[in-house]
Amino acid sequence: MTATLRLTEALMARPSVTPSDEGCLELIAERLSALGFTCERMDGGPADFRVANLWARRGCGDRPTLVWAGHTDVVPTGPLNAWTSDPFVPSHRDGKLFGRGASDMKTSLAAMVVACEEFIAAHPKPAIDIAFLLTSDEEGPANDGTVVVCNALRDRGERLDWCIVGEPTSVERTGDMIKNGRRGTLSGRLTVKGIQGHIAYPHLARNPIHMVAPALAELSGTVWDQGNAFFPPTSWQVSNMHGGTGASNVIPGNVVLDFNFRFCTESTPEVLQQRVVDILHRHSLQPGVDFDLAWTLGGRPFLTTPGRLVNAVRAAILSETGIDTELSTTGGTSDGRFIAQVCPEVIELGPPNATIHKIDECVTLSDIEPLKNIYRRTLEHLARMSQEQALA
Structure with missing residues (x-):
């Protein structure tokens, strides 16, 4: 059993469902402290939803800095009787490691730590600083996790140059895809107000579903932007629609729609919000009278x-696996959205994601060591480039 696999299993055995950390950060901090990292806890959140955060740094802060970022929390298991084995007892079957967090993302955390151990053993005085930004609130609201640490680092003026988030980005094999960006997410809740009444006397009522229908048709057919070379076009989707009393003879008094934009860099939240309001106004809906948004x-x-x-990661992947990796911005959001506000270069790289959040989540054993080696090679590439720049 490799050092990476041992640490992966030790982390997986801790049932750290959001926002619980169950000692994962203590275990990681102990390993990092032995490497010369200064470890700082930045826990936050209310008493009934306490979030564990770790900021660890090796170096004095005046050199180029690579940040490893990730989360120790996992999603709930779902029905335990649906799992082939206990989700918090790491199990091996058919060349795979099974358990909650195997892919998302305790394998990545272990690979980051062991990669640093190997790199520092070979290069005790590298030309770069190394840091870790870890939280137990990524799978949940994400209000008291990475964003809190990023705000503190910005206020302190800490230098961050590059960040690798260990999200599971690969498809078939570790390293075949990295995320070099993510779309934004903007949600809205639209409440359209009508007048409840008997369905046989529509002239005495006002049906809010009928009122919003023309605007809804235009919203669903609107082209918000064309996307660009890195992002698909911005999309708008309704996720929920609630109206009515449940009776078949009552016109509802209001209807509530939940919708979401997944938007690219071609649009801004402010422009999208205004365009929605303009469409509602065109269909005779007036704020505060006919609708709230x-x-x-x-x-x-x-x-x-x-x-x-990107060049360092690509070179590391090619050297380790022979794969010419694909850049992608598909998928949902990640904590990279917060880190990108304080760090100019952020990418995501982790193991295959086919089983994340599923029953019997797993990672193929043969994907684990290559991931650790890619992380170590990336450190080597960045350190070498920084050394060459310093000598130039």
Whole structure:
């Protein structure tokens, strides 16, 4: 059993369902402290939803800095009787490691730590600083996790140059895809107000579903932007629609729609919000009288164009696996959206994601060591480039 696999299993054995950390950060901090990292806990959140956060740094802060980022929390298991084996007892079957967090993302965390151990053993005085930003609130609301640490680092003026988030990005084999950006997410809740009444006397009522239908048709058919070379076009989708009393003879008094934009760098939240309001107004809906609209900005899009970090990761993947990796911005959001506000180059790289959040989540054993080696090779590439720049 390799050092990476041992640490992966030790982390998986801790049932760290959001926001619980169950000592994962203590275990990681102990390993990092032995390497010369200064470890700082930045826990936050209310008493009934306490979030564990770790900021660890090796170096004095005046050199180029690579940040490893990730989360120790996992999603709930679902029905235990649906699992082939206990989700918090790491199990091996058919060349795979099974258990909650195997792919998302305790394998990545272990690979990051062991990669640093190997790199520092070979290069005790590298030309770069190394840091870790870890939280137990990525799978949940994400209000008191990475965003809190990023705000603190910005206020302190800490230098961050590159960041690798260990999200499971690969498809078939470790390293075949990395995320060099993510779309933003903007949600809205639209409440359209009508007048409840008997369905046989529609002239005495006002049906809010009928009122919103023309606007809904236009919203669903609107082209918000054309996307670009890195992102698909912005999309708008209704996720929930609630109206009526449940009776078949009552016109509802109001209807509530939940919708979401997944938007690219071609659009801004402000422009999207205004366009929605303009469409509602065109269909005779007036704010405060006929409708209320509440917005939640879940995250802005970010994009890291090919540069030092992307080039270093690509070279590491090619050296380790022979794969010419694919850059992608598909999928949902991640904590990269917060880190990109304080760090100019952010990418995501982890193992295959086919089983994340599923029953019998697993990672193929043969994917684990290559991931650790890619992480170590990336450190080597960035350190070498920084050394060459310093000597130039």
